[in-house]
Amino acid sequence: MPTEREAIPLTLRLRRGVLDAIDDALVDLLALRQRIVRGIGACKRAFGLAIRDEAREGAVLERARSRAQRRGLAAEDGERLLRAAVDSAVELQRRPDLDQGGAPRLPAMVRLPDAGDPAMRLLRLLPPPERLAVPLRAVPYAWHARLLEAAVNHVLAAPQRAGKLAFMRGRRLAIEVTDLNLRWVLEGDDTRLHACAPGTEAEAAVRGKAIEFLLLASRMEDPDTLFFQRRLAVTGDTELGLTARNLLDQLPWESLPLALRILLNRSARFAAAARDAYRGKAA
Numbered sequence: 001m002p003t004e005r006e007a008i009p010l011t012l013r014l015r016r017g018v019l020d021a022i023d024d025a026l027v028d029l030l031a032l033r034q035r036i037v038r039g040i041g042a043c044k045r046a047f048g049l050a051i052r053d054e055a056r057e058g059a060v061l062e063r064a065r066s067r068a069q070r071r072g073l074a075a076e077d078g079e080r081l082l083r084a085a086v087d088s089a090v091e092l093q094r095r096p097d098l099d100q101g102g103a104p105r106l107p108a109m110v111r112l113p114d115a116g117d118p119a120m121r122l123l124r125l126l127p128p129p130e131r132l133a134v135p136l137r138a139v140p141y142a143w144h145a146r147l148l149e150a151a152v153n154h155v156l157a158a159p160q161r162a163g164k165l166a167f168m169r170g171r172r173l174a175i176e177v178t179d180l181n182l183r184w185v186l187e188g189d190d191t192r193l194h195a196c197a198p199g200t201e202a203e204a205a206v207r208g209k210a211i212e213f214l215l216l217a218s219r220m221e222d223p224d225t226l227f228f229q230r231r232l233a234v235t236g237d238t239e240l241g242l243t244a245r246n247l248l249d250q251l252p253w254e255s256l257p258l259a260l261r262i263l264l265n266r267s268a269r270f271a272a273a274a275r276d277a278y279r280g281k282a283a
């Protein structure tokens with residue numbers, strides 16, 4: 001008799017492992033939502049407001065419906081998920097012990113929306129990306145260039161096989177991360193892209209801040225938006241730059257391993273939260 005572990009195929013077990021990580025993240029997010037709801041409840045008590053706000057609930061559910069649709073889900077699935085979260089929120093605010101554990105957190109609403117949240121407090125301790133530039137410069141160029149080369153060639157494997165990288169043959173394109181002071185030049189040959197020696201001249205460049213590249217790589221923002229809003233810019237040889245940009249638009253992101261996409265997505269969210277927390281501190 002095979003044991004249960006042996007009987008379940010590895011591919012199924014791996015997918016369940018990823019699902020477990022997603023479920024953990026969902027529960028973590030619910031806990032974070034409830035922590036903020038607690039503050040809202042205390043505020044309502046202090047101002048003598050009703051706990052339930054049906055107009056606001058309607059707006060919350062509508063946002064969930066339209067976001068679900070934009071992500072290719074059924075609107076009802078988005079609504080069901082948020083309906084459960086809103087019910088928990090109302091239940092929490094009705095609890096008589098809501099205020100226990102300290103004074104009502106009124107100031108949290110007056111200052112920043114999430115200012116009292118421990119996660120946001122921690123995020124605000126992080127240095128802004130520009131300050132990471134100094135330690136990053138201590139990492140040998142060859143290391144991050146190799147890493148970039150491997151990542152780019154992995155992502156571009158399919159377009160390369162389809163001959164879509166022919167435009168890069170013998171051409172040099174720079175990638176510049178302005179706030180981290182990082183710059184790589186990639187050159188194409190018949191089979192792949194190579195990172196050139198530091199300081200190599202390039203014919204065109206794609207430049208922007210680290211977070212914009214992370215949002216692009218995690219697919220949390222589409223290339224069109226990033227270029228249209230000039231958060232990523234193409235300089236130099238316009239034709240080469242635009243061809244590279246169009247390639248980014250058509251990349252088969254779904255072919256990236258799921259675990260890598262989750263990691264990128266989490267990093268991008270984390271970086272965006274850190275940026276917002278830092279802006280809050282600077283304001």
Ligand SMILES: C=C(O[C@@H]1C=C(C(=O)O)C=C[C@H]1O)C(=O)O
Binds near residue numbers: 037057060090
């Ligand atoms: C959190 C609030 O309280 C309740 C819960 C809501 C929610 O979970 O989004 C929305 C409206 C209220 O019925 C709020 O008023 O914002």
